[in-house]
Amino acid sequence: MIQELRSQFPILQRYVHGGKPLVYLDNAATTQKPQSVIDAISNFYTTSNANAHRGGHALGAEATALYEGARSTVAEFLHAQHDSIVFTRGATESLNLLAVSIERTYGARLAGKSIVVSEMEHHANIVPWQLLCERTGADLRVIRVTDDGSLDMEHALEHIDESCAVVSIVHMSNVLGTINDVQTVCARAKELGAIAIVDGSQYVVHHDVNVAEIGCDAYVFSGHKLYAPFGIGVLCGRYEFLAELEPYQTGGAMIDRVSFEKTTYGEPPVRFEAGTPNIEGAIGLGAAIKWLSGLDRDAIRTKEHSLAKNLVEGLESDSRVRILGKRHALNGIVSLVVDGIHAHDLGVLMDEQGVAVRTGHHCAMPLMQRFGVGSTLRASLAAYSSREDVDAFLHAFSKSCRMLG
């Protein structure tokens, strides 16, 4: 099964650094793309390229149908309605859109209110809210992370109180692999009338999502981490929530009527899609989700767990290794530090052996600070990860440690 799956990813056949087979374990940064996604993009340009929602000619109608078809595919994937899906550039833009539109809509009412995030957020789910606080006089509150890498739920429920205007929480940590109980967090936020937002960038890669069950107002993710192209992302909003929001960017396509006296805006989702959208990106994302839905996701998750277990056990044979949030690493994201060795050095030497991992702060500096480390080495799994990848990783890891020891 795994060989058949891997064969759908042309890039996995390649070699790096003069003849070393590529071992790609940087999937939390971006996943590789299956042939069907590459074909969908290429076919669009070969047969149907035109602008969507403009002009009534044959190609324009095809492009529009493909673009809106992709929206339906995403809606189905999240168990949401078609008009709840806004295409963005990625999770980062989705979160910026939300922060800016929430400010434009609720403006002065945000002064003295609080915005709640957690210590394990990606910078994309910190900085837009921090700036919103600076502009409006709202207060940024941070939910603590426990020593074992979990969200401190007691602290969370304390922190989300009557003053709370927005709660924005990551579903699965890009550093620790922690999966948060976002249902409980969202329920608490909604009970107090706050807006509940979930960053699902890592979670959607491994799990099915039902936004109604989560109970959030908005769920965001990036396409490129989900086997789809760069430059496309999703903001899935509860329709009534979106319908109240002021627009983010303005221009073509998002308007109802324009005159020099007064412009009125279209309804969601077009209200939030100013200008020509990333049509090929949306089509690629639709193709990626269709590809995913043809897989046995339970079986893949089980395999990812077992590979992560192999990784953790192999790493722990070296007593200098410390895995951050170890109990969550089995979800497929393993972050570690080695006593006396800089993660950066390890990354360099592993790369020389063909093993692609990420080293650095993973756009989560507050979390690094929380654990008292400057940078970690992160290995992250995807559907096509194999036992051979894990073995090659462990082999390259111990060789690199020896060279640096």
Next chain:
Amino acid sequence: MISQTIEEIAKTLDALPDWEERYGAIIAMGKGLAQYPEEHRTEQFKVKGCQSQVWLHPTLRNGTIYFDADSDALIVKGLVALLMKVYNERTPAEILNSKDDLAQQLSLEQHLSPNRANGLASMMKQIRLYALAYSLVKA
């Protein structure tokens, strides 16, 4: 002579048969680097544009620049040591008149990944800036 030192280092690196030996040599160079004075481990002497932390502290004595340098990552520290072999204890004029394509002269892009070469460029720029500053002070 700067160009002579570069040639010697290039010869040494070229003679090494594979990546393991080359990185081994660079790591060994890093381990041999003189202790960095703790009082200069400050934001002011940090080199911008490197993925790991690099410190570079210059002193001018009798027209010669003496550098202290360090990094918290071992391979980068090795590259720092390599730069010190080339540029330490030179006059500002020597540094400014030398070619600034060290990475190419040492074929570092073939020997090491391009990312390493980028960090090297940041360090070289900083060395040249100090040399330029000292040359202006003197004038």
